[in-house]
Amino acid sequence: MSAYAQLLDAAIRDLEERKAAGERFVAVAPATLGALAAPLSAPTPTRAKPVESSAPAARPAPAPRAGGLQPPSATPARAPLFPAVQPTRTSVAAPPPLPALNISAAGKPAAFAALRERALACTKCPHLVTTRKSVVFGVGDPNAQLMFVGEAPGADEDQQGEPFVGRAGQLLTRIIQATGLTRDKVYIANVLKCRPDTPGQSYGNRKPRADEMATCLPYLLEQIQLIQPRVIVALGGTAVEGLFGQTEVRITRLRGSWMSFHGTPVMPTFHPSYVLRAEDGPDKGRATKRQVWEDMLQVMERLQMPISEKQRGFFK
Numbered sequence: 001m002s003a004y005a006q007l008l009d010a011a012i013r014d015l016e017e018r019k020a021a022g023e024r025f026v027a028v029a030p031a032t033l034g035a036l037a038a039p040l041s042a043p044t045p046t047r048a049k050p051v052e053s054s055a056p057a058a059r060p061a062p063a064p065r066a067g068g069l070q071p072p073s074a075t076p077a078r079a080p081l082f083p084a085v086q087p088t089r090t091s092v093a094a095p096p097p098l099p100a101l102n103i104s105a106a107g108k109p110a111a112f113a114a115l116r117e118r119a120l121a122c123t124k125c126p127h128l129v130t131t132r133k134s135v136v137f138g139v140g141d142p143n144a145q146l147m148f149v150g151e152a153p154g155a156d157e158d159q160q161g162e163p164f165v166g167r168a169g170q171l172l173t174r175i176i177q178a179t180g181l182t183r184d185k186v187y188i189a190n191v192l193k194c195r196p197d198t199p200g201q202s203y204g205n206r207k208p209r210a211d212e213m214a215t216c217l218p219y220l221l222e223q224i225q226l227i228q229p230r231v232i233v234a235l236g237g238t239a240v241e242g243l244f245g246q247t248e249v250r251i252t253r254l255r256g257s258w259m260s261f262h263g264t265p266v267m268p269t270f271h272p273s274y275v276l277r278a279e280d281g282p283d284k285g286r287a288t289k290r291q292v293w294e295d296m297l298q299v300m301e302r303l304q305m306p307i308s309e310k311q312r313g314f315f316k
């Protein structure tokens, strides 16, 4: 890829991130515009491919989907000339664009089934293979507009082969229902598909390690590429760490601000287990629940879902 194409890709990524964060206007100096225009007016064999075909927002308009969500408004064609600017919005870098899978809508069910088969047979983490009962692939609508990503299955999920079915999962189900959706209208998955082992312990769960999440991440990437959700909700700091390949993410800082994962808007929020722990506090977790609900309202707005006065006022 030429230097110019790299610069252009970096600029597009930055703009996607800003757009996902709600920015609508970017100041561009005329001199910068002129400099960026120069290579376009003198095409060379190594010139970047047209911006609209490489930018995630340019993917074909999705067919109407199940789930009661309004179809998104059309994204206006974007002018290709923008300067590259240093990302300043969050301390977590946006990952580079994903190569397209090039799978037609008709081919998607088979591709999804094949991905599931591969994941269920995975033996990349031998220490997890020997202790797992299930590979917890994911659950919900493969055409969902909204996807939830958690960290890893716990004991309950390992037993049942389904993500978020324990106490934290039941809270997640109630959060989903509060938006007017149901579990089968969204998609729910984890970064790590196997329960982290707890050597010498017959109970309890542990946080997945960075190397385990990195090993498993390709399955989640493919899930996201096939589902093409319009919004991802990252549940907790560990999910953000796994998705973005970072360590020591501070979810208290990140939550509530849009991030961009390969062009898909991500809303980081608290993990339901954190909310449950907050229930032991003096306010019985009300402040934490309110923050999670504010994050979900942002998600609903982004998806152009109807929001009733009652929903707006849940924590007022």
Ligand code: URA
Binding pocket: 150, 151, 152, 153, 154, 157, 162, 163, 164, 165, 166, 168, 169, 190
């Ligand atoms: N916590 C997670 O992050 N994922 C699950 O599936 C269950 C609990």
